[in-house]
Amino acid sequence: MSGTSRSYLGKGPVFRLNISYSIWWNLLLLTVGSLIVSVGIKSLAVPHGLVTGGVFGLASLLYYMTDAMNPGWIYFLLNVPLFLFAWFKVSRRFFLYSLYAMVATTLLYESVTIHIQVQDQLYAAIASGVMTGFGAGIVLRSLGSNGGLDVIAVYLFQKFNVGIGRVYMVFNALLFCGSLMRLPLDVIIASLIMVVITSMVVDQTLSLFSQRKVVFIISNMADEISRDVLIQLKQSATFLKGFGAFSRQEKNVLMTVVNNVQLKKLEEITFTHDEDALFIVENTFSVIGASFSRRKIY
Structure with a gap:
């Protein structure tokens, strides 16, 4: 397939708000996410002595070691230099939203108490991982963060394209190595399970409503299929120039991006027009630009 492409339908007629x-939307995400994170940690992780990942995990470890101050306030103090870094190195908007989330997490942790009766430490680790991962994912869908390690991770991702997950992995590896000297091995293993689940749920939450399917359709009826994509799916598409290895003939390859709901309808459109069509589907984490999501700028 050659690299030549031409737009057939442009950006499409669909208006997306x-x-x-x-x-208000960012504050809503930050508030709801911070509440879920606070409940997940306070009601499940801390009662079982589990060490969460990131800066809150460091705060929890210091709390277990000293018992001088509760994890919420230790977390607050550890965030002060990180927020100064966010102000100068990321953006003022990112700083203000993250500051709001950090204050909200601290206050909600102090004021909201929900007793979740989970006796088994492993079950508590799993439940806490799901809750904190979902809450953290909601926060990261905003233009801010929960502070802490998120600040450094976002900066490294923006400037050097270092994956956020890699930053967490290195920091948490060091954190749990330090925990081995102070905490029982069973607690460390349960905490690792919780952190792994948290990371997985964060990724799933970030991709929620953003995942798309990239579809390539090779057919002699590509023009007819593209018209139905425009009219029935109200979705844009692009023709790519292809060259058959066996037939030695040029043909149009239709490329479009759809969501999971539209995929079956697109399949029906394709094979209604051409039973011999080749229908190729690829998963994609996110699609930005044109009529899809806007590029996220902190």
Whole structure:
């Protein structure tokens, strides 16, 4: 297939309201996410002595070692230099949203108490991982973060394309190595399980409603299929120039991006027109630009 491409339908006629940069939407995400994180840690992780990942995990470890101050306030103090870094190195908007989330997490941790009766440490680790991962994912869908390690991770990702997951992995490896000197091995293993689950749920939450399917359709009826994609799915598409290895003939390859709901309808459209069509589907984590999500700028 050659690299030549031409737009057939442009950006499409569909208007999508983008609220991702509105203040009220970001504050809603930050508040709800911070509440879920606070409950997951306070009601499940701390009662079982589990060490969460990131800076809150460091705060929890210091709390277990000293018992001088509760984890919420230790977390607050550890965030002060990190927020100064966010102000100068990321953006003022990112700083303000993250500051709000950090204050909200601290206050919610102090004021909200929900007793979740889980007796088994392993079950508590799993439940806490799901809750904190979901809450952290909601926060990271905003233009801010929960502070702590998120600040460094976002900066490294923006400047050097270092994956956020890699930053967490290195920091948490060092954190749990330090925990081995102070905590029982059973607690460390349960905490590792919790952190792994948290990371997985964060990724799933970040991709929620953003995952798309990239579809390539090779057919002699590509023009007819593309018209139905425009009319029935109200979705844009692009023709790529292909060259058959056996037939030695040029033909149009239709490329479009759809969600999971539209995929079966697109399959029906394709094979209704051409039973011999080749229908190729690829998963993609996110699609930005054109009529899809806007590029996220902190």
